[in-house]
Amino acid sequence: MKEKNVLKMEFPSLSANEGLSRGVVSVFASQLDPTLSELGDIKTAVSEAVTNCIVHAYPDCIGMIYLRCRILEGDELEITVKDKGRGIKDVKKAREPLFTTGGSDRSGMGFTIMESFMDYIRVRSKENVGTTVTMRRKIEKRASVK
Amino acid sequence: MKVTWQKKKNKLYIYLNGELDHHEAGETVKRIEELIERETPRDCVIDLENLGFMDSSGIAVILKAYRQISAMGGRLCIENVQQQPMRVLDASGIERIIGFTALK
Numbered sequence: 357m358k359e360k361n362v363l364k365m366e367f368p369s370l371s372a373n374e375g376l377s378r379g380v381v382s383v384f385a386s387q388l389d390p391t392l393s394e395l396g397d398i399k400t401a402v403s404e405a406v407t408n409c410i411v412h413a414y415p416d417c418i419g420m421i422y423l424r425c426r427i428l429e430g431d432e433l434e435i436t437v438k439d440k441g442r443g444i445k446d447v448k449k450a451r452e453p454l455f456t457t458g459g460s461d462r463s464g465m466g467f468t469i470m471e472s473f474m475d476y477i478r479v480r481s482k483e484n485v486g487t488t489v490t491m492r493r494k495i496e497k498r499a500s501v502k
Numbered sequence: 503m504k505v506t507w508q509k510k511k512n513k514l515y516i517y518l519n520g521e522l523d524h525h526e527a528g529e530t531v532k533r534i535e536e537l538i539e540r541e542t543p544r545d546c547v548i549d550l551e552n553l554g555f556m557d558s559s560g561i562a563v564i565l566k567a568y569r570q571i572s573a574m575g576g577r578l579c580i581e582n583v584q585q586q587p588m589r590v591l592d593a594s595g596i597e598r599i600i601g602f603t604a605l606k
Contacts, residue, residue, distance in 0.1 A: 371525035396586035403557040407524040463561035
């Protein structure tokens with residue numbers, strides 16, 4: 357898949373960076389002229405992925421989060437969120453709605469929201485090595501209003 | 503995130519202003535808990551007219567308020583939900599237990 361534009365950023369797993377990361381992705385995605393609703397979905401998915409790194413990958417420490425956004429041919433936005441944290445023991449279980457290891461502070465809906473708001477999601481994880489979440493969303497072409 | 507409130511008769515209105523994510527969730531839960539405890543309303547309304555963004559952390563915040571007010575025998579509803587938070591609420595399925603209305 358041909359890459360038309362790319363942005364890479366890395367930041368420590370501080371919760372203040374949740375808003376920053378979804379804001380940056382939203383600005384990057386804007387060049388595809390998404391609707392407000394598409395942008396809302398993308399921001400939500402990024403927020404979920406980054407929050408997972410902060411809460412689950414690095415529960416007792418601050419680690420780095422690596423975010424990459426790409427614009428692919430065919431107006432597709434790809435977002436990759438990677439950490440070098442403790443990894444997910446059972447990815448299939450983690451993706452089930454309402455499953456969480458985070459107690460009552462977490463709703464267990466993170467992966468469900470990423471799945472339903474994006475066209476494609478892939479989760480690769482290895483215990484004590486880290487997790488990489490890749491998501492794609494096609495931005496529909498809109499008729500220009502003159 | 504700013505939490506404001508007012509009480510009308512036996513109903514506590516809580517207004518969430520800003521963005522509700524994991525970063526803001528802890529403080530917001532604490533604030534709502536304190537308000538319900540102090541004001542002991544019969545029912546509670548969480549007004550989201552000025553909440554521009556919410557992710558799944560917000561679901562946990564709302565569920566906690568729901569449990570607290572239910573334990574006191576009251577009801578919770580969510581009002582004036584903007585488009586993006588509505589998508590998240592819809593995906594969570596909590597409309598089965600908590601009523602909510604969209605921003606007109």
